[in-house]
Amino acid sequence: MEYVIEMLNIRKEFGTFVANDNITLQLKKGEIHALLGENGAGKSTLMNVLFGLYQPEGGEIRVRGEKVDISDPNVANDLGIGMVHQHFMLVENFSVTENIILGSEPTKYGVTNKKDAAKKVQALSEQYGLNVDPYAIIEDISVGMQQRVEILKTLYRGAEILIFDEPTASLTPQEITELIQIMKRLIAEGKSIILITHKLKEIMDVSDRVTVIRKGQGIGTVITSETNPQELASLMVGRQVEFKTVKSPASPKDNILSVKNLVVDDYRGVAKVKNLNLDVRAGEIVGIAGIDGNGQSELIEAITGLRKVKSGTISLHGKDITGLKPRKVTEAGVGHIPQDRHKHGLVLDFPIGHNISLQTYYKQPISKSGIIDYNKIDEKAKAIIEAYDVRTQGPHEPARALSGGNQQKAIIGREVDRNPELLIAALPTRGLDVGAIEFIHSRLIEQRDNGKAVLLISFELDEVMNVSDRIAVIHDGEIVDTVLPEETTEQELGLLMAGHAVRGSEHKEDQHVD
Amino acid sequence: MSTRATNILVPVISVILGLIVGAIIMLISGYNPIDGYAALWNGIFGDLYTIGETIRQITPYLLAGLAVAFAFRSGLFNIGVEGQLIVGWFAAAYVGVAVELPMIIHLPLAILAAAAAGALWGFVPGLLKAKFHVHEVIVTIMMNYIALHTTNALIKTVSGGGDRTESIFASASLRSEFLENLTEFSRLHYGIIIALVMVGVMWFILEKTTLGFELKAVGFNHNASQYAGMNVNKNIILAMVISGAFAGLGGAMEALGTFEYVSSKAGFTGIGFDGIAVALLGMNTPLGVIFGATLFGSLKYGALNMPNAAGIPLEIVEIVIAVIIFFVASGYIIRLFLLRAAKKKEAK
Numbered sequence: 001m002e003y004v005i006e007m008l009n010i011r012k013e014f015g016t017f018v019a020n021d022n023i024t025l026q027l028k029k030g031e032i033h034a035l036l037g038e039n040g041a042g043k044s045t046l047m048n049v050l051f052g053l054y055q056p057e058g059g060e061i062r063v064r065g066e067k068v069d070i071s072d073p074n075v076a077n078d079l080g081i082g083m084v085h086q087h088f089m090l091v092e093n094f095s096v097t098e099n100i101i102l103g104s105e106p107t108k109y110g111v112t113n114k115k116d117a118a119k120k121v122q123a124l125s126e127q128y129g130l131n132v133d134p135y136a137i138i139e140d141i142s143v144g145m146q147q148r149v150e151i152l153k154t155l156y157r158g159a160e161i162l163i164f165d166e167p168t169a170s171l172t173p174q175e176i177t178e179l180i181q182i183m184k185r186l187i188a189e190g191k192s193i194i195l196i197t198h199k200l201k202e203i204m205d206v207s208d209r210v211t212v213i214r215k216g217q218g219i220g221t222v223i224t225s226e227t228n229p230q231e232l233a234s235l236m237v238g239r240q241v242e243f244k245t246v247k248s249p250a251s252p253k254d255n256i257l258s259v260k261n262l263v264v265d266d267y268r269g270v271a272k273v274k275n276l277n278l279d280v281r282a283g284e285i286v287g288i289a290g291i292d293g294n295g296q297s298e299l300i301e302a303i304t305g306l307r308k309v310k311s312g313t314i315s316l317h318g319k320d321i322t323g324l325k326p327r328k329v330t331e332a333g334v335g336h337i338p339q340d341r342h343k344h345g346l347v348l349d350f351p352i353g354h355n356i357s358l359q360t361y362y363k364q365p366i367s368k369s370g371i372i373d374y375n376k377i378d379e380k381a382k383a384i385i386e387a388y389d390v391r392t393q394g395p396h397e398p399a400r401a402l403s404g405g406n407q408q409k410a411i412i413g414r415e416v417d418r419n420p421e422l423l424i425a426a427l428p429t430r431g432l433d434v435g436a437i438e439f440i441h442s443r444l445i446e447q448r449d450n451g452k453a454v455l456l457i458s459f460e461l462d463e464v465m466n467v468s469d470r471i472a473v474i475h476d477g478e479i480v481d482t483v484l485p486e487e488t489t490e491q492e493l494g495l496l497m498a499g500h501a502v503r504g505s506e507h508k509e510d511q512h513v514d
Numbered sequence: 515m516s517t518r519a520t521n522i523l524v525p526v527i528s529v530i531l532g533l534i535v536g537a538i539i540m541l542i543s544g545y546n547p548i549d550g551y552a553a554l555w556n557g558i559f560g561d562l563y564t565i566g567e568t569i570r571q572i573t574p575y576l577l578a579g580l581a582v583a584f585a586f587r588s589g590l591f592n593i594g595v596e597g598q599l600i601v602g603w604f605a606a607a608y609v610g611v612a613v614e615l616p617m618i619i620h621l622p623l624a625i626l627a628a629a630a631a632g633a634l635w636g637f638v639p640g641l642l643k644a645k646f647h648v649h650e651v652i653v654t655i656m657m658n659y660i661a662l663h664t665t666n667a668l669i670k671t672v673s674g675g676g677d678r679t680e681s682i683f684a685s686a687s688l689r690s691e692f693l694e695n696l697t698e699f700s701r702l703h704y705g706i707i708i709a710l711v712m713v714g715v716m717w718f719i720l721e722k723t724t725l726g727f728e729l730k731a732v733g734f735n736h737n738a739s740q741y742a743g744m745n746v747n748k749n750i751i752l753a754m755v756i757s758g759a760f761a762g763l764g765g766a767m768e769a770l771g772t773f774e775y776v777s778s779k780a781g782f783t784g785i786g787f788d789g790i791a792v793a794l795l796g797m798n799t800p801l802g803v804i805f806g807a808t809l810f811g812s813l814k815y816g817a818l819n820m821p822n823a824a825g826i827p828l829e830i831v832e833i834v835i836a837v838i839i840f841f842v843a844s845g846y847i848i849r850l851f852l853l854r855a856a857k858k859k860e861a862k
């Protein structure tokens with residue numbers, strides 16, 4: 001079988017740092033080829049080289065057997081290479097069609113011809129079962145849909161080879177299933193795919209072969225059907241990895257967070273949280289299971305002071321914190337790992353060191369009477385970078401230059417380090433590799449064991465089941481039921497999340513929450 | 515190539531390219547570029563007097579540049595520096611004329627009045643932006659016109675129907691006999707010291723204080739700043755107020771140093787608008803503003819000598835100056851070329 005892409009002994013340096021060192025990846029026509037490696041291993045970098053965003057310092061690239069010089073993304077386009085990036089590159093207030101034709105607008109007598117373009121988009125969307133409305137505005141559609149727009153964009157430009165950089169990290173389980181269907185459809189239509197993902201299950205499900213890289217070095221390529229998740233994990237990390245989080249039973253104490261009859265509106269004035277009640281006690285992890293868009297974001301934003309509360313109360317340790325400003329909430333002892341790390345979690349243009357002190361820069365010992373001691377900021381940053389294994393060149397590197405997973409580790413380090421009474425963790429392991437996930441989970445459990453309250457929001461049932469001591473299921477802005485992980489199943493949770501009250505009350509937990 | 519080498523090489527190459535294209539323009543229009551540039555040179559560095567005048571010209575550019583750069587760093591585009599400078603000019607002159615006090619009180623008072631007036635003029639767009647999300651560019655442009663016409667009307671009132679105020683009392687003046695003697699009686703005044711101190715102030719605020727940390731964070735990312743507990747609205751207003759205060763001080767330089775009065779204006783002074791270019795040339799850093807203001811002030815002042823000494827009409831002179839500035843501003847294109855060249859070399 002012929003190779004459509006061959007990347008041979010690729011080397012990419014950033015200054016003195018070697019991000020890709022002698023990596024070889026060969027893509028067969030019609031295969032789904034997974035690219036696996038820890039956070040910061042150099043996967044996105046390698047793909048950016050293939051897409052012409054970075055120029056390699058060594059090695060060669062062959063497309064359909066011919067040696068090529070991919071000097072910029074236009075060349076990649078012409079060679080039939082398309083990329084769906086880790087972080088989408090769409091213009092929020094443009095329509096789907098406008099985004100797709102951006103940069104290669106079809107013209108008729110010098111005027112952009114949007115109608116024809118929209119027709120073509122519609123046709124492609126139908127051919128691949130994407131179900132995208134060409135006239136929808138990007139900011140109005142879900143993340144899953146936005147991703148399909150990115151896929152359409154590459155198809156529209158005639159891509160034969162599609163690169164997916166962590167496409168499933170920001171999707172709900174439902175959307176992931178659909179994406180996998182789409183990928184299979186693409187293969188059936190003769191495309192070839194390179195897929196980056198940290199989820200070994202996905203790799204086992206869809207890929208034909210896997211190339212593993214570790215700390216910038218090519219480890220090798222294995223055939224999926226001849227390997228297993230355990231082997232893949234150890235190949236990529238270089239040691240044995242535990243999958244199931246080990247933890248002792250919780251010993252909950254006083255109530256820390258208590259939410260009563262909470263009502264919160266979204267920006268359109270539509271109630272997203274409706275009369276919600278929730279308690280989280282010291283020394284326990286409460287997981288919120290639910291489908292995206294059922295009020296999770298609004299609930300967190302209301303607790304942390306980022307969104308107005310319409311009615312109801314939120315108290316921390318018996319103290320009313322309803323409607324307090326974010327800073328007051330933070331000072332009252334709330335830590336928050338935000339759902340969207342680029343929007344809320346980081347100032348990307350700031351050095352990572354500044355970001356690590358983003359909530360503490362004004363306090364002793366970093367600041368005295370309004371003057372910042374930047375040495376202290378660096379010290380703090382170095383400590384967190386070390387303790388949380390954030391792979392970076394140091395506190396002065398811009399946050400933007402860190403790999404997605406390492407940005408996340410820095411945020412988690414910052415929040416856990418403040419040792420808050422209540423730690424809210426929203427999708428804390430999104431985009432993390434298996435080793436890092438194990439590490440983060442044990443940190444959350446450690447917080448719990450130190451007598452802190454932890455509120456975990458996740459779309460992944462695995463995570464909710466593994467880490468939580470109690471699971472509160474949210475549906476349509478309400479907690480519809482509370483279950484214990486050891487007494488429930490994924491099926492049952494799935495039904496509850498979809499709004500079916502399926503169970504009798506026989507193993508319902510004492511009415512603690514509702 | 516090391517970054518330091520490119521950092522030095524780029525401005526040098528840009529200036530040379532600018533001069534060459536400027537020369538071509540003079541040639542095409544039938545003037546001798548050598549005479550032209552000699553006149554420019556003499557107009558900037560010719561003797562101690564012109565050097566003094568050049569530095570005097572740089573002073574308000576420094577402050578206007580700081581004002582624009584400061585707002586930029588906080589993510590705001592302050593086009594209202596012109597208006598803030600005009601009200602500062604008026605406020606300083608008014609305080610200088612209206613009362614006579616011991617210098618130790620009078621001069622600081624007049625300077626503060628200018629800063630306060632500029633700050634107020636910045637406060638309005640800041641407030642509108644923070645509270646009602648009105649874009650600061652629109653409001654600051656309008657505030658420029660309001661400043662121009664309001665001060666003209668006030669000047670009329672204050673001077674009893676005339677079109678300029680009395681000269682300020684000596685107790686409010688920045689005039690410096692020492693600097694005048696040093697520069698063959700140019701109008702160089704103590705304002706340059708104030709301007710340089712303000713460069714230090716801006717650096718200090720941005721690089722050392724918690725306020726600067728917040729302003730920069732807000733400038734980069736509102737959402738993350740809010741998440742981190744910063745008061746985004748307060749910071750937007752504060753950034754505009756401080757920026758306006760810098761601009762107002764620029765007006766004080768003219769009111770208390772160069773002219774020692776304020777007269778009604780048919781149009782804008784242009785200093786505030788040039789401040790945008792100064793800030794951008796200096797990449798919005800305090801030290802960069804010194805570079806930008808020096809380039810701008812020198813060229814602007816030196817150019818005045820070109821019609822007299824080389825007989826080149828003012829219009830051509832302005833085109834030549836604009837071309838030089840254009841090339842310096844597009845220095846990053848040259849940087850790109852250098853990087854490409856360096857890479858090619860490495861590849862071989």
Ligand SMILES: Nc1ncnc2c1ncn2[C@@H]1O[C@H](COP(=O)(O)OP(=O)(O)OP(=O)(O)O)[C@@H](O)[C@H]1O
Pocket residue numbers: 014017019037038039040041042043044045046391392393401402403404405406431
């Ligand atoms: N533009 C850049 N400048 C400097 N260093 C960079 C740049 N881009 C990436 N790096 C560094 O190169 C390394 C590899 O980054 P890359 O984004 O390829 O990782 P990744 O394998 O995609 O990780 P993740 O799974 O977390 O997305 C990281 O250590 C990162 O800090």
Ligand SMILES: [Mg+2]
Pocket residue numbers: 043044045086165403404
């Ligand atoms: Mg990546």
